[in-house]
Amino acid sequence: MHNMWVLTKARIRLAMRNRAFLFFSLIMPMLFLFGAVMMFGQSSRTWIPYILGAILTFTVMGSFWGLSVQLVTFREQGILRRFRLSPAGAGPMLASSILSNYFMTLPTVAFEMIVCRFAFHMTSWGNLWAIFVLVTFGSFAFSSFGLIVASVTNTMQETQMINNLIWMGFIFLSGATVPLAKLPGWIQHCSLFLPATYLATGLEGAADNLITNHEAFTDVLALAVGVLVAFEISRRLFRWEPEAKVPRNAKLWVLAVMIPFLVFGAYENIYTDRLERIQKDFHSLQMREVMAGPQGPAAPH
Amino acid sequence: MGEPVIQVEGLYKNYDAVEALRGVSFNVEEGEVFGLLGPNGAGKTTTVEILEGMRTPDRGLARVCGMDPEKSGREFKELIGAVLQSTSLPDKLRVKEAIELFANFYRRRANTDDLLKRFQLTEKRDAFYGQLSGGQKQRLALAMALVNEPRVVFLDEPTAGLDPQVRREIYDIIEELKGSKKTVLLTTHYIEEAERLCDRVAIIDQGRVIATGTPRELKHSSAGTTRIEVRLAKPLTDGALAHLDGVADCREFDGTYVVHSTRPPQTIVALVKKLEAESNELQSLEMFSPSLEDVFIELTGRRLRD
Numbered sequence: 001m002h003n004m005w006v007l008t009k010a011r012i013r014l015a016m017r018n019r020a021f022l023f024f025s026l027i028m029p030m031l032f033l034f035g036a037v038m039m040f041g042q043s044s045r046t047w048i049p050y051i052l053g054a055i056l057t058f059t060v061m062g063s064f065w066g067l068s069v070q071l072v073t074f075r076e077q078g079i080l081r082r083f084r085l086s087p088a089g090a091g092p093m094l095a096s097s098i099l100s101n102y103f104m105t106l107p108t109v110a111f112e113m114i115v116c117r118f119a120f121h122m123t124s125w126g127n128l129w130a131i132f133v134l135v136t137f138g139s140f141a142f143s144s145f146g147l148i149v150a151s152v153t154n155t156m157q158e159t160q161m162i163n164n165l166i167w168m169g170f171i172f173l174s175g176a177t178v179p180l181a182k183l184p185g186w187i188q189h190c191s192l193f194l195p196a197t198y199l200a201t202g203l204e205g206a207a208d209n210l211i212t213n214h215e216a217f218t219d220v221l222a223l224a225v226g227v228l229v230a231f232e233i234s235r236r237l238f239r240w241e242p243e244a245k246v247p248r249n250a251k252l253w254v255l256a257v258m259i260p261f262l263v264f265g266a267y268e269n270i271y272t273d274r275l276e277r278i279q280k281d282f283h284s285l286q287m288r289e290v291m292a293g294p295q296g297p298a299a300p301h
Numbered sequence: 302m303g304e305p306v307i308q309v310e311g312l313y314k315n316y317d318a319v320e321a322l323r324g325v326s327f328n329v330e331e332g333e334v335f336g337l338l339g340p341n342g343a344g345k346t347t348t349v350e351i352l353e354g355m356r357t358p359d360r361g362l363a364r365v366c367g368m369d370p371e372k373s374g375r376e377f378k379e380l381i382g383a384v385l386q387s388t389s390l391p392d393k394l395r396v397k398e399a400i401e402l403f404a405n406f407y408r409r410r411a412n413t414d415d416l417l418k419r420f421q422l423t424e425k426r427d428a429f430y431g432q433l434s435g436g437q438k439q440r441l442a443l444a445m446a447l448v449n450e451p452r453v454v455f456l457d458e459p460t461a462g463l464d465p466q467v468r469r470e471i472y473d474i475i476e477e478l479k480g481s482k483k484t485v486l487l488t489t490h491y492i493e494e495a496e497r498l499c500d501r502v503a504i505i506d507q508g509r510v511i512a513t514g515t516p517r518e519l520k521h522s523s524a525g526t527t528r529i530e531v532r533l534a535k536p537l538t539d540g541a542l543a544h545l546d547g548v549a550d551c552r553e554f555d556g557t558y559v560v561h562s563t564r565p566p567q568t569i570v571a572l573v574k575k576l577e578a579e580s581n582e583l584q585s586l587e588m589f590s591p592s593l594e595d596v597f598i599e600l601t602g603r604r605l606r607d
Contacts (some may be wrong), residue, residue, distance in 0.1 A: 007403040010398070016392040074391075082388040082445075085353060086406045241355075249368040 003088050008103070015104055020065060029059040033112055037120055045121055045294040046288045051180075053204030056131070056218045057176040059108050060199060063101045064146040064170070065163055071097065071150035071297075076242050084240040091235055098143040098231070099293050105139050107251070130206035130216040137223035138199040144230030145195070148257060151237035152250050153171030163170045170196035175204065179281035180275075187276050193265030197221040201278055210281045226262040235256055306331050307352060312361035313594045314347050314508075322358070323508035327582070329501075332482040334475070336499035337487055338593060344508040345488035346386050349457045352486065353383050355418055365453055379407060382451035385441045385456045386488075392431030398431060400444055407449035418475065422443040436467030443474055452480060456487045460494060473496060492594045496507045498536065504597055511600045521561055521592045526550070526561035528589040529568060533558070534582035545571040550599065561595060 015021045033055045040047055042130040074080050083093060113131075149166070153159040173178050173187060174196035180188055191197045202219030205211035233253045239246070247253075268274045307329035313481060314322040323327065323343045329335040337345045350356040351363050354370035354377060363370055368377045390399055403408040417423045420440040425433065439459060456475065460468040466589055468491075475498050478485055491497055496516045497504050504512040504519070512519055526549050530543075536556070543551045547564030562568035565588060576583055589595075597603070 002404055006402065009404050014391050015395050059496070077383075078388045079390060081355065081385060082390065084355060085383050085385065086403055087375045087380075088406050101384070185440070 001092075004092035004099070005096045007088065007092055008099045008282040010088055011096050011100035012103060013057045015100060018022060020193070025062060025104060026111075027301075029055060029062070029108055029112060030115070033060055033115060037116075039081070039255075041186075045123070046047055046177075046285060048116055048120045048122045049126055049208035050204055050285060052112065052122065052126075053207035054176050054200065055112055056135065056203045056207065057107055057138075057174070057200040058171070058194070059112065060105060060203075061167075061170055061176070062194060063105060063139050064149075064167065066146070067097050068146035068150040068153075068163060069156065072153060072156050073149060075150075075158065075239065077090065078242060080240045081242075090238045090240075094147055094231065094234055094238060097147060098140055101143045101152050102136065103138045105135070109135050120154050125210065126209050127205075127213065127216070130211060130213055131203065133220050134199060134202045134216060134223070137220050137227060137246055138203070141199075141226040141230065142236055143181075144227055145233035145257070148254055149229055149238065151234050151239060152244065152246050152254055170194065173197070174200040175278070176200040179282055181279045188268055192268045193261050194225050194276065195223065195261050201274075205281060207280075208285070215277075218264075218272075218274075222261065222264045225264075227274040229260055230257050252276060272274050303331065305329055305517055306333075306366055307335070307486060308362065308364040309348065309352070310362040312363060313359045314344075314345075314351065314356065315359055320508050322351075322361075324361070325505065325508065325510055326361075327503045327510055327513055329484060331341065331484055331485055333500045334431065334479045334485040334487060334498055336487045336489060336502040338492070338494040338495045338499075338597075340490055340503050343505045345505055346457055347503070349383075349455050349486060349488055351353045353381065354378075359378060359501050360427075368607065372418070377407065379449060380452045381455065382446035382449060382453075383455040384439070384446050384457060384459050384462065388442070390430045390441075392429060394428065394430045395427055396433070396441055397426040398502070400448055403445050404448040409450050411448055413451050416444045416447065417479075421470075436463055436470065436511060437576045439463060439471060440474070444470070450607070451483070454488070456485060458488055458490070468494075472581060492597075493591055494595055502593065504550035504600065506601050506603075512596060516593060519593060526563055526595065527565045528595050529560040529562055529565060530587045530589070531558045531560065531572065532556060532584040533576065534584055535579075537581070542572065542575075545575065547571075552602065553600065559598065561599070 035050065036051045036055060040051055046082060084221060113125065117125060149159060149162050153162055173191045174194055175183070175191065176181070176196065180191060180197070180201060183191070198219040202211065202216055237247065237250050237253060305328035310326050311327070312322050312325040325344065325348055327335070337348060339345050347356060351358050352365055352370055354373070357371055361478070365377065366380050369375055393400070397417065400413045400416055404413060417426050420443060422437065422440055422444060425437055430438070430441070443459065459475070460471045463471065472494065475485065475487065476597055479498065487498060499516060501513065501515050502519060503510045509521070541550065542548060542560055545568050547562040547568040548560055549563055550561040552559050560568065573583070
């Protein structure tokens with residue numbers, strides 16, 4: 001535990017000195033938020049919580065990118081092998097990546113919420129407890145996924161290529177970019193097998209007070225199981241050395257990350273009415289917009 | 302004499318088709334500075350990294366303080382300090398932070414300010430790692446190797462690529478370590494480094510230890526010859542100088558004839574006569590007292606830097 005906190009503090013300090021990191025973790029999410037509100041929130045403020053949910057999803061999922069790239073850079077530059085000589089340990093090294101990322105995500109999340117509440121006149125804070133738990137487990141889960149990508153790729157180019165592929169799937173099929181209710185039915189069913197969907201639908205619902213703590217539990221559970229499986233796999237696949245080979249069974253281990261989500265996806269598709277609920281919530285938002293009528297721009301006054 | 306602090310017996314290691322180590326064996330006693338001297342690719346780094354627990358040998362025994370480096374975990378890491386040949390730190394980490402960060406991983410910790418002072422880094426304490434010169438980075442690496450006041454220190458080519466001035470500074474630091482009775486395993490391909498710093502040296506080539514002893518013993522084993530290096534206006538045929546008076550061995554390296562002679566004056570006279578007879582000219586002639594380089598040439602037929 002001691003080594004984990006020592007490393008976490010060092011990682012946060014280093015990240016705060018990295019302009020690229022600050023841009024991608026703080027400025028870019030805010031630009032997305034302002035852009036999304038300008039594009040979709042102008043007609044009615046009723047959409048602001050929904051937009052906030054999507055932006056929070058982007059912010060949390062961003063953990064996936066930064067960590068994998070940073071870990072591969074550290075390995076390529078021979079930084080990790082210096083840590084290997086010390087008693088730091090692979091577990092604390094990985095856990096510190098996840099924790100430092102989490103602690104740096106929280107202020108951005110808070111800032112986005114404050115901007116929506118006071119600058120874009122969002123009428124309530126949403127289900128704060130559900131938002132907090134979803135952000136926490138979402139950040140842990142997506143950080144762990146990033147660490148797995150870092151463990152199975154050898155170079156930065158390879159990492160970025162794989163990240164892009166996964167990222168596209170996450171943002172376009174989860175409801176974070178296009179509302180899930182607007183996607184074709186078969187995509188909606190497929191999306192329930194993606195971890196990103198649990199985060200996106202959970203946060204969109206929580207930001208708009210559409211889900212209770214109990215309803216958020218499935219999303220949190222899916223993400224929590226994802227965290228446990230992904231962390232353990234990334235720990236097993238972790239490589240200190242730039243020239244260390246990826247183990248032959250690594251790809252099978254990576255597929256193992258999908259198992260909990262395959263189980264959750266099958267369960268949600270067969271036994272629950274999650275997709276109907278998402279449709280209903282989205283419809284109620286549309287109705288609310290109609291009832292509220294045009295309210296003018298939601299931009300800051 | 303007690304149990305050796307470092308024990309290496311019949312170490313083998315292959316990287317695919319390349320045989321990096323082919324039965325390396327040596328012991329290092331407590332408080333000794335032991336050098337592994339050899340050219341690039343001889344197997345020095347592989348040996349050291351096995352002893353640091355960073356590589357797994359295919360065969361053989363490696364023990365440090367009686368522990369298996371690969372399996373002993375934290376207790377082992379508490380005992381050793383190391384300067385790796387190829388490593389780095391994040392560019393935006395400050396010098397003092399780097400020392401404190403690594404010190405925090407250990408139970409036993411040296412005082413950070415003392416280390417900064419000892420390695421002449423006090424003025425650079427707030428500088429980012431990325432702003433340091435090569436020499437400063439290496440001094441920091443040495444300071445970090447000592448953050449846990451280790452019993453055994455591994456220094457893998459600590460002066461490689463540094464200018465002579467910085468190299469001498471590093472020598473002073475290693476001599477200080479020697480004075481503090483730490484056990485040091487040093488790898489190098491610099492003859493003067495091994496001669497100046499090491500109590501004992503193992504000459505390693507192509508994955509094998511080919512000679513072990515104190516620098517003095519090894520030089521004496523060089524049959525008391527003097528090395529004469531000559532450059533000539535016209536090249537000679539192979540072995541043309543081998544029959545001169547007093548010559549024990551003669552080899553040619555890039556146009557320089559390296560002659561080992563047991564009777565240097567007679568050899569030089571014979572050389573001059575031969576050159577006059579063949580209308581050849583002497584461009585340069587240098588004489589050296591026996592060094593580890595000569596031992597290496599005798600044993601391998603190659604120069605250390607080849």
